[in-house]
Amino acid sequence: MIQIIPVEGMKIIMPGDRLGVEIVNALQAKGIRVADGDVIVVSHIIVAKAEGRIYQLSEITPTPQALELARITNKDPAHIEVILREAKRIVRVRGEVLITETRHGLICANSGVDLSNVGEGMAAALPEDPDASARRIRWEIEEATGAKVAVIICDSHGRPFRRGAVNIAIGCSGIEPIWDRRGEPDLFGRILRSKQICVADELASAAELAMGQAGEGIPAVLIRGYKYKTGEAGASQIIRPKEESLF
């Protein structure tokens, strides 16, 4: 059995907070001890706060391009300006939706810049290097507990062919994000030829089931009982290079 355990009772995160320590403390307050093999999934929004990746929109001067895009998409020009600063390129503008490619190579709405759960007049950008953020949180947890764990940083993204967003892994540490099962036998001994599973994204999606159950108040989740392969590939490995695009 796999358990998805919400990390309840975390304080509002401020710049400089050590997230790994905050998560361990919140779990301990509920009598939960982090153990070897646990996976801790952390919402990007508290990583942005801890790392100071928060923009004060009133301090942002939009460029003419941002003003024009704001008019088209019916968004705040300062918000658009932040989205453009975080983008490598604009992929598509349609109605109120602005799809960009972030500097990490993620293709998503609004460069992942979020106005929710940050406070009035502020916007949260994705971590500069989400794999490095995951590594740091993992070290903090391992130092505080002595347990060997994996950490995933998640964000909720839309998909081309499917309605509704799902949580995906934008950063990870301590886990091989893609489980390559090619070469294993199937039920009848036939060798699997093409089975590669993005377990990091599946863990992120599983975590959101618990995150969403209490309004917006659960920014981290502990997943226990899932056996994964350890590794340091990072979630940047999940991003499919344009040359490999199949669709």
Added chain:
Amino acid sequence: MIQIIPVEGMKIIMPGDRLGVEIVNALQAKGIRVADGDVIVVSHIIVAKAEGRIYQLSEITPTPQALELARITNKDPAHIEVILREAKRIVRVRGEVLITETRHGLICANSGVDLSNVGEGMAAALPEDPDASARRIRWEIEEATGAKVAVIICDSHGRPFRRGAVNIAIGCSGIEPIWDRRGEPDLFGRILRSKQICVADELASAAELAMGQAGEGIPAVLIRGYKYKTGEAGASQIIRPKEESLF
């Protein structure tokens, strides 16, 4: 806490088997009683078997188009022929990968036609109407147990921008597949403007974490402790119409 419980010890499914009954029996043999609010996630492969959606490849005569595509993709011509019969259109051919749109509107590799876990010389197609299959399995489970449950039928699909496949919901019953959170307040009282979560896909992904832990032998999973909205929209609602395409 949410629990992901593998349905262990299921027999090899044959045409005509009542999957809901088989799942309840396998759970009971392990001392697990299905309860109100449980979500049962079922792999498409056993649905295909129970519904007789299995092709004997030796009985298939490939068309000239299938022979040509088989040459390009280095696949068995009979397999390609089945893929084409299950497809509404070919989306893309690249190397050994053939992306099609299925008659349900799913855009995926090989029309979802699977050679794994079906037995030598056979191919499994997706259910004709996965939402109807989910409904039938749900009725069987509810009749056998008296509990009100949700059923999701899952398959593992690749994604345009991300490496590795994840499990998604191709059929569902008893659950609203997309949770529309627009209008709810965030942590700071700001109203969420665009938050719609495809919880059916997240539940399918969570289920695969348990399915993959024992070779290929876990074709169903029980998820307990997740509060969902009941509904009869079906997973066909998740498919984004071409007019809505954002990417």
